[in-house]
Amino acid sequence: MREEDLEIAIKVVIVGNGAVGKSSMIQRYCKGTFTKDYKKTIGVDFLERQIECDGEEVRLMLWDTAGQEEFDAITKAYYRGAQACVLAFSTTDRDSFEAIQSWKKKVEDECGEIPTVLVQNKIDLLEQTVVDPEEVDLLARALGCRLMHTSVKEDVNVNAVFRFLTSRCLIEMRREEEEYMGNNVLHPLTICAFGPPTHNNKGLNGNGTIVLRSGKTKNRKKKNLLKNTCRLL
Numbered sequence: 001m002r003e004e005d006l007e008i009a010i011k012v013v014i015v016g017n018g019a020v021g022k023s024s025m026i027q028r029y030c031k032g033t034f035t036k037d038y039k040k041t042i043g044v045d046f047l048e049r050q051i052e053c054d055g056e057e058v059r060l061m062l063w064d065t066a067g068q069e070e071f072d073a074i075t076k077a078y079y080r081g082a083q084a085c086v087l088a089f090s091t092t093d094r095d096s097f098e099a100i101q102s103w104k105k106k107v108e109d110e111c112g113e114i115p116t117v118l119v120q121n122k123i124d125l126l127e128q129t130v131v132d133p134e135e136v137d138l139l140a141r142a143l144g145c146r147l148m149h150t151s152v153k154e155d156v157n158v159n160a161v162f163r164f165l166t167s168r169c170l171i172e173m174r175r176e177e178e179e180y181m182g183n184n185v186l187h188p189l190t191i192c193a194f195g196p197p198t199h200n201n202k203g204l205n206g207n208g209t210i211v212l213r214s215g216k217t218k219n220r221k222k223k224n225l226l227k228n229t230c231r232l233l
Protein backbone atom coordinates (compact mmCIF):
# COMPACT_ATOMS: atom_id res chain seq x y z
CA MET A 1 0.00 0.00 0.00
CA ARG A 2 1.30 3.45 -0.83
CA GLU A 3 1.04 6.39 1.52
CA GLU A 4 -1.18 8.22 -0.92
CA ASP A 5 -3.66 5.31 -0.74
CA LEU A 6 -4.30 6.00 2.92
CA GLU A 7 -7.16 8.32 3.52
CA ILE A 8 -7.40 10.89 6.22
CA ALA A 9 -10.36 10.42 8.53
CA ILE A 10 -11.52 13.22 10.77
CA LYS A 11 -13.94 12.75 13.64
CA VAL A 12 -16.21 15.74 14.21
CA VAL A 13 -18.63 16.09 17.11
CA ILE A 14 -21.69 18.30 16.85
CA VAL A 15 -22.89 19.51 20.23
CA GLY A 16 -25.46 21.95 21.58
CA ASN A 17 -28.85 22.00 23.30
CA GLY A 18 -31.77 19.91 22.09
CA ALA A 19 -33.62 21.05 18.95
CA VAL A 20 -31.00 23.54 17.74
CA GLY A 21 -30.69 21.56 14.51
CA LYS A 22 -27.69 19.25 15.00
CA SER A 23 -29.26 16.15 13.45
CA SER A 24 -30.75 18.27 10.69
CA MET A 25 -27.32 19.73 9.91
CA ILE A 26 -25.71 16.34 9.58
CA GLN A 27 -28.60 15.00 7.50
CA ARG A 28 -28.41 18.03 5.25
CA TYR A 29 -24.67 17.68 4.80
CA CYS A 30 -24.52 13.92 4.32
CA LYS A 31 -27.84 13.19 2.62
CA GLY A 32 -28.93 16.54 1.23
CA THR A 33 -32.31 16.30 2.97
CA PHE A 34 -34.25 18.40 5.47
CA THR A 35 -37.33 17.51 7.48
CA LYS A 36 -39.50 19.78 9.60
CA ASP A 37 -40.22 17.01 12.09
CA TYR A 38 -38.35 17.02 15.36
CA LYS A 39 -37.24 13.64 16.64
CA LYS A 40 -34.85 14.02 19.52
CA THR A 41 -31.62 12.11 19.26
CA ILE A 42 -31.30 9.29 21.76
CA GLY A 43 -27.66 9.08 22.83
CA VAL A 44 -25.60 9.43 19.66
CA ASP A 45 -25.93 8.97 15.95
CA PHE A 46 -23.33 8.86 13.21
CA LEU A 47 -23.07 9.69 9.52
CA GLU A 48 -20.10 10.20 7.25
CA ARG A 49 -19.18 11.99 4.07
CA GLN A 50 -16.13 11.91 1.86
CA ILE A 51 -14.83 15.22 0.55
CA GLU A 52 -11.83 16.64 -1.21
CA CYS A 53 -10.21 19.49 0.64
CA ASP A 54 -6.92 21.28 -0.04
CA GLY A 55 -5.91 18.46 -2.40
CA GLU A 56 -6.60 15.68 0.14
CA GLU A 57 -9.29 13.02 0.18
CA VAL A 58 -10.88 13.27 3.59
CA ARG A 59 -13.52 11.12 5.25
CA LEU A 60 -15.53 13.14 7.72
CA MET A 61 -17.12 11.11 10.48
CA LEU A 62 -19.89 13.22 11.94
CA TRP A 63 -21.08 12.35 15.41
CA ASP A 64 -24.49 13.68 16.25
CA THR A 65 -24.91 13.84 20.00
CA ALA A 66 -28.11 14.25 21.99
CA GLY A 67 -28.69 17.77 23.26
CA GLN A 68 -30.86 16.69 26.15
CA GLU A 69 -29.01 16.64 29.45
CA GLU A 70 -30.42 13.24 30.38
CA PHE A 71 -28.03 11.71 27.81
CA ASP A 72 -24.90 13.53 29.00
CA ALA A 73 -23.27 10.47 30.54
CA ILE A 74 -23.63 8.51 27.29
CA THR A 75 -22.61 11.25 24.88
CA LYS A 76 -19.45 12.25 26.74
CA ALA A 77 -17.83 8.95 25.90
CA TYR A 78 -18.31 9.67 22.22
CA TYR A 79 -16.45 12.96 22.34
CA ARG A 80 -13.21 11.11 22.90
CA GLY A 81 -10.86 11.22 19.96
CA ALA A 82 -12.80 13.98 18.22
CA GLN A 83 -10.56 16.20 16.12
CA ALA A 84 -13.03 18.99 15.42
CA CYS A 85 -16.20 20.34 16.95
CA VAL A 86 -19.34 22.22 15.98
CA LEU A 87 -20.90 24.18 18.85
CA ALA A 88 -24.45 24.85 17.73
CA PHE A 89 -27.19 27.09 19.07
CA SER A 90 -30.46 28.34 17.65
CA THR A 91 -31.39 31.90 16.69
CA THR A 92 -34.76 31.39 18.41
CA ASP A 93 -33.62 29.70 21.63
CA ARG A 94 -31.90 31.89 24.22
CA ASP A 95 -31.05 28.97 26.51
CA SER A 96 -29.19 27.24 23.72
CA PHE A 97 -26.99 30.34 23.29
CA GLU A 98 -26.33 30.59 27.01
CA ALA A 99 -25.39 26.91 27.20
CA ILE A 100 -22.58 27.21 24.64
CA GLN A 101 -19.76 27.76 27.16
CA SER A 102 -20.73 24.64 29.06
CA TRP A 103 -20.87 22.59 25.84
CA LYS A 104 -17.40 23.80 24.93
CA LYS A 105 -16.12 22.79 28.33
CA LYS A 106 -17.65 19.31 28.08
CA VAL A 107 -15.87 18.72 24.78
CA GLU A 108 -12.62 20.27 25.97
CA ASP A 109 -12.60 18.07 29.07
CA GLU A 110 -12.54 15.00 26.81
CA CYS A 111 -10.62 16.23 23.78
CA GLY A 112 -8.50 19.21 24.78
CA GLU A 113 -8.45 22.15 22.38
CA ILE A 114 -9.57 21.18 18.92
CA PRO A 115 -10.64 23.24 15.89
CA THR A 116 -14.12 24.47 16.74
CA VAL A 117 -16.80 26.49 14.99
CA LEU A 118 -19.55 28.36 16.78
CA VAL A 119 -22.68 27.95 14.66
CA GLN A 120 -25.77 30.11 14.93
CA ASN A 121 -28.40 28.01 13.17
CA LYS A 122 -31.92 28.86 11.96
CA ILE A 123 -30.98 32.25 10.52
CA ASP A 124 -34.04 31.89 8.28
CA LEU A 125 -35.91 32.82 11.49
CA LEU A 126 -33.96 36.03 12.13
CA GLU A 127 -37.14 38.04 12.63
CA GLN A 128 -37.76 35.90 15.74
CA THR A 129 -34.23 36.23 17.05
CA VAL A 130 -33.58 36.19 20.79
CA VAL A 131 -29.85 36.87 20.52
CA ASP A 132 -28.09 40.10 19.76
CA PRO A 133 -25.46 39.86 16.98
CA GLU A 134 -22.95 41.74 19.13
CA GLU A 135 -23.17 39.33 22.03
CA VAL A 136 -22.78 36.44 19.63
CA ASP A 137 -19.63 38.04 18.22
CA LEU A 138 -18.32 38.62 21.71
CA LEU A 139 -18.92 35.02 22.69
CA ALA A 140 -17.13 33.76 19.57
CA ARG A 141 -14.18 35.97 20.38
CA ALA A 142 -14.13 34.91 24.03
CA LEU A 143 -14.13 31.26 22.99
CA GLY A 144 -11.56 31.84 20.25
CA CYS A 145 -13.86 30.23 17.68
CA ARG A 146 -14.86 31.14 14.14
CA LEU A 147 -18.53 32.17 14.06
CA MET A 148 -20.76 30.96 11.24
CA HIS A 149 -24.45 31.57 10.56
CA THR A 150 -26.41 28.74 9.03
CA SER A 151 -29.86 27.82 7.94
CA VAL A 152 -30.04 24.10 7.61
CA LYS A 153 -33.57 24.52 6.32
CA GLU A 154 -32.49 26.72 3.43
CA ASP A 155 -29.09 25.10 3.05
CA VAL A 156 -27.10 28.21 3.88
CA ASN A 157 -23.47 27.76 4.93
CA VAL A 158 -23.73 24.13 6.02
CA ASN A 159 -21.02 23.01 3.61
CA ALA A 160 -18.86 25.95 4.65
CA VAL A 161 -18.89 24.84 8.30
CA PHE A 162 -17.47 21.40 7.55
CA ARG A 163 -15.07 22.66 4.89
CA PHE A 164 -13.65 25.20 7.31
CA LEU A 165 -13.14 22.58 10.03
CA THR A 166 -11.56 20.13 7.60
CA SER A 167 -9.17 22.74 6.34
CA ARG A 168 -8.19 23.71 9.90
CA CYS A 169 -7.60 20.07 10.81
CA LEU A 170 -5.41 19.51 7.75
CA ILE A 171 -3.30 22.55 8.62
CA GLU A 172 -2.86 21.26 12.16
CA MET A 173 -2.00 17.78 10.93
CA ARG A 174 0.68 19.10 8.59
CA ARG A 175 2.09 21.31 11.30
CA GLU A 176 2.27 18.43 13.76
CA GLU A 177 3.76 16.13 11.17
CA GLU A 178 6.50 18.63 10.39
CA GLU A 179 7.14 19.09 14.08
CA TYR A 180 7.53 15.38 14.69
CA MET A 181 9.64 14.83 11.58
CA GLY A 182 11.78 17.83 12.50
CA ASN A 183 12.43 16.30 15.92
CA ASN A 184 13.34 12.99 14.25
CA VAL A 185 10.70 11.36 16.43
CA LEU A 186 8.17 8.96 15.02
CA HIS A 187 4.66 10.18 14.67
CA PRO A 188 2.51 9.46 17.76
CA LEU A 189 0.18 7.20 15.84
CA THR A 190 2.30 5.52 13.27
CA ILE A 191 2.18 2.22 11.49
CA CYS A 192 5.68 0.98 10.76
CA ALA A 193 5.06 -1.42 7.90
CA PHE A 194 7.73 -3.95 7.05
CA GLY A 195 10.63 -1.60 7.46
CA PRO A 196 13.32 -1.16 10.05
CA PRO A 197 12.38 1.41 12.63
CA THR A 198 14.63 4.40 13.03
CA HIS A 199 15.00 3.86 16.75
CA ASN A 200 13.94 1.34 19.28
CA ASN A 201 11.38 3.19 21.25
CA LYS A 202 8.56 1.36 23.07
CA GLY A 203 6.19 -0.21 20.56
CA LEU A 204 8.78 -0.72 17.83
CA ASN A 205 10.29 -4.13 17.57
CA GLY A 206 12.88 -3.83 14.84
CA ASN A 207 11.75 -6.89 12.89
CA GLY A 208 9.43 -5.17 10.44
CA THR A 209 6.18 -6.21 12.10
CA ILE A 210 3.31 -3.78 11.81
CA VAL A 211 3.09 -1.89 15.06
CA LEU A 212 0.44 0.61 15.94
CA ARG A 213 1.89 3.04 18.42
CA SER A 214 -0.24 4.59 21.10
CA GLY A 215 -1.57 8.09 20.66
CA LYS A 216 0.47 9.62 23.49
CA THR A 217 1.39 13.21 22.80
CA LYS A 218 3.61 15.70 24.53
CA ASN A 219 0.77 18.03 25.37
CA ARG A 220 -2.67 16.46 25.40
CA LYS A 221 -4.46 19.78 25.46
CA LYS A 222 -3.01 20.99 22.20
CA LYS A 223 -1.73 17.97 20.34
CA ASN A 224 -4.55 15.55 19.86
CA LEU A 225 -5.38 16.04 16.23
CA LEU A 226 -3.60 12.96 15.11
CA LYS A 227 -5.00 10.57 17.67
CA ASN A 228 -7.07 8.76 15.09
CA THR A 229 -4.95 9.12 12.03
CA CYS A 230 -2.47 6.58 10.80
CA ARG A 231 0.35 7.01 8.35
CA LEU A 232 2.55 4.49 6.65
CA LEU A 233 6.30 4.94 6.95
Ligand SMILES: Nc1nc2c(ncn2[C@@H]2O[C@H](COP(=O)(O)OP(=O)(O)OP(=O)(O)O)[C@@H](O)[C@H]2O)c(=O)[nH]1
Pocket (backbone or CB within 6 Å): 016, 017, 018, 019, 020, 021, 022, 023, 024, 025, 035, 036, 037, 038, 039, 040, 041, 042, 065, 066, 067, 068, 121, 122, 123, 124, 125, 150, 151, 152, 153, 154
Ligand atom coordinates in the same frame (compact mmCIF):
# COMPACT_ATOMS: atom_id res chain seq x y z
N1 LIG B 1 -36.55 27.01 10.59
C1 LIG B 1 -35.55 26.15 10.77
N2 LIG B 1 -35.76 25.00 11.41
C2 LIG B 1 -34.72 24.15 11.58
C3 LIG B 1 -33.42 24.44 11.09
N3 LIG B 1 -32.61 23.41 11.43
C4 LIG B 1 -33.36 22.53 12.09
N4 LIG B 1 -34.63 22.96 12.19
C5 LIG B 1 -35.75 22.29 12.87
O1 LIG B 1 -35.48 22.28 14.27
C6 LIG B 1 -36.00 21.10 14.87
C7 LIG B 1 -34.95 20.39 15.66
O2 LIG B 1 -33.95 19.91 14.77
P1 LIG B 1 -33.01 18.67 15.12
O3 LIG B 1 -32.02 18.59 14.03
O4 LIG B 1 -33.81 17.46 15.41
O5 LIG B 1 -32.36 19.19 16.50
P2 LIG B 1 -31.20 18.51 17.37
O6 LIG B 1 -30.30 19.61 17.77
O7 LIG B 1 -30.58 17.37 16.67
O8 LIG B 1 -32.01 18.03 18.65
P3 LIG B 1 -31.62 16.81 19.71
O9 LIG B 1 -31.58 15.55 18.94
O10 LIG B 1 -32.73 16.83 20.73
O11 LIG B 1 -30.33 17.18 20.34
C8 LIG B 1 -36.58 20.25 13.73
O12 LIG B 1 -37.98 20.46 13.69
C9 LIG B 1 -35.92 20.83 12.47
O13 LIG B 1 -36.75 20.71 11.34
C10 LIG B 1 -33.22 25.68 10.39
O14 LIG B 1 -32.13 26.03 9.92
N5 LIG B 1 -34.32 26.49 10.27
